[in-house]
Amino acid sequence: MSDVTAGAAGEVVLRVEHLTVRYERQSVVNDLSFEVHRGDRVMIVGPNGAGKTTLFRALLGFVPCEGRIWWHPGVSVGFVPQGLDVNRKFPLTVRELFHFGRTALAEEAIRDGLTAVNAAALSGRSLATLSSGEFQRVLIAFALAQQPDVLLFDEPTSDIDIGGQETIYQRLESVATARALTLLMISHDLNVVLNYATEVLCLSRDFHCHGRPIDILTPDVLRKLYGPGAQFYRHTHAPAAEGHDGHPH
Amino acid sequence: MFPLILLAGTCAAVAIGFLGVFVLFRRMALVGDALSHVALPGVAVAIVLGIDPLWGALVALGLAAVAIFWLQKATRLYEEAIVGILFSIALAGGVLLLRGRELEAALFGDLSSLSGLDVGLTIGLAVVIFAATLALYRRLALVSFSSDLARANGIDVDRVGLLFFLLLALAVALGVKVVGTLLVGSLVVIPPASGANLARSLRTLALLSVAFAVGAIVLGLVVAHVFRFLPGPVIVLAEGAFFLLSLALRPFRR
Numbered sequence: 001m002s003d004v005t006a007g008a009a010g011e012v013v014l015r016v017e018h019l020t021v022r023y024e025r026q027s028v029v030n031d032l033s034f035e036v037h038r039g040d041r042v043m044i045v046g047p048n049g050a051g052k053t054t055l056f057r058a059l060l061g062f063v064p065c066e067g068r069i070w071w072h073p074g075v076s077v078g079f080v081p082q083g084l085d086v087n088r089k090f091p092l093t094v095r096e097l098f099h100f101g102r103t104a105l106a107e108e109a110i111r112d113g114l115t116a117v118n119a120a121a122l123s124g125r126s127l128a129t130l131s132s133g134e135f136q137r138v139l140i141a142f143a144l145a146q147q148p149d150v151l152l153f154d155e156p157t158s159d160i161d162i163g164g165q166e167t168i169y170q171r172l173e174s175v176a177t178a179r180a181l182t183l184l185m186i187s188h189d190l191n192v193v194l195n196y197a198t199e200v201l202c203l204s205r206d207f208h209c210h211g212r213p214i215d216i217l218t219p220d221v222l223r224k225l226y227g228p229g230a231q232f233y234r235h236t237h238a239p240a241a242e243g244h245d246g247h248p249h
Numbered sequence: 250m251f252p253l254i255l256l257a258g259t260c261a262a263v264a265i266g267f268l269g270v271f272v273l274f275r276r277m278a279l280v281g282d283a284l285s286h287v288a289l290p291g292v293a294v295a296i297v298l299g300i301d302p303l304w305g306a307l308v309a310l311g312l313a314a315v316a317i318f319w320l321q322k323a324t325r326l327y328e329e330a331i332v333g334i335l336f337s338i339a340l341a342g343g344v345l346l347l348r349g350r351e352l353e354a355a356l357f358g359d360l361s362s363l364s365g366l367d368v369g370l371t372i373g374l375a376v377v378i379f380a381a382t383l384a385l386y387r388r389l390a391l392v393s394f395s396s397d398l399a400r401a402n403g404i405d406v407d408r409v410g411l412l413f414f415l416l417l418a419l420a421v422a423l424g425v426k427v428v429g430t431l432l433v434g435s436l437v438v439i440p441p442a443s444g445a446n447l448a449r450s451l452r453t454l455a456l457l458s459v460a461f462a463v464g465a466i467v468l469g470l471v472v473a474h475v476f477r478f479l480p481g482p483v484i485v486l487a488e489g490a491f492f493l494l495s496l497a498l499r500p501f502r503r
Binding site: 061077099100128 | 387
């Protein structure tokens, strides 16, 4: 895109108005409206079943929905799924995966994608031999290699160790800055949200809010999101909230 | 005539062995098996009408593939459940239509009666299946890997799925000619499964699958020709032997 304006004050790349998604007549996402600007790093938080993944599927056009989803014309959207529907045991190398798809990717784009998440060394490996963290990096690299303007990243819930995750976010942050990439991420870790998000979108069945992390992630909002049991406590280096098991720091 | 039969068998093996890689990738192993039984009524009608059974199989499979694809969209049943329903009905109908030697040929295949026209048709069909699979390769591979990633990549997943299904139906029709309706499922499953025992990449898997399929069909046809057996069962046993060989070699793969 030639008309890139980096930073939170960039042009609107995505506008969602009164979005409702229903499965079997029950609404999973209900009357949701928000805007995303170019260069934003939007983290989407909320309890299980709040429709976070469904929102992504609607944004990608995978599921029918009511309301309006407007993407800036010409914007290309990359997607990193949680990895649940992916068949990993099949004989397949990382390099082969990068040659799949509708159009052939340039070798340079593939190399850039892998390098961006520190996965260049994995190129010749068979997928079955990768750890869950390595596999996730490959999926991110695959999305980045298509050179998207916007990346939708559905973070895996639990199977990645916290150390590995920290570096992923650092990497993504620098890629986003370098490429003026807009990031929409479903996150399960409020630590990460506070450290890396420029915007937060809180989703639960009957409540949503949108704004800067510091304004949004208040004890009051967290109670509304996760219920009265939610606790908000700060570690020495970063705040965290209840909702994930105690990782050693 | 025998060299021509070998040639036709080899071409069928290359096409089916290649397509079979994606049957395995998409976890449709039993779908191929069941589809083959759907071919039987078509084969039966063709034999009764005195035309090449391949045409009957093609028509029956084409109809079944579309019916399965449509039923899957219209109901919430798994592909395999729908195929399972159709295949029992089709097998029952087909068996009732045929008698004795005809039934045996339909169930276990009969390459010995191939005419020059049949050989041409078999080779032509094999070329079509192979070329179409090759043309679809990159899209088919991503759809097989993850339908979500494929959708996000802009691939029409349903269309690729339907095309693949039609190709599989064509491959089954081709295999019916070689090993018969009862055993054709083995052709699309055993060679790629043997390859998967040894391969670490999709490319190696495809090469091994084709090699195993060609090896089994040539070996089976020659043994059956020399000892005057039915070729179908001998081919499938040869595939079984290659599968055991791949298991034995598995510890030594690089």
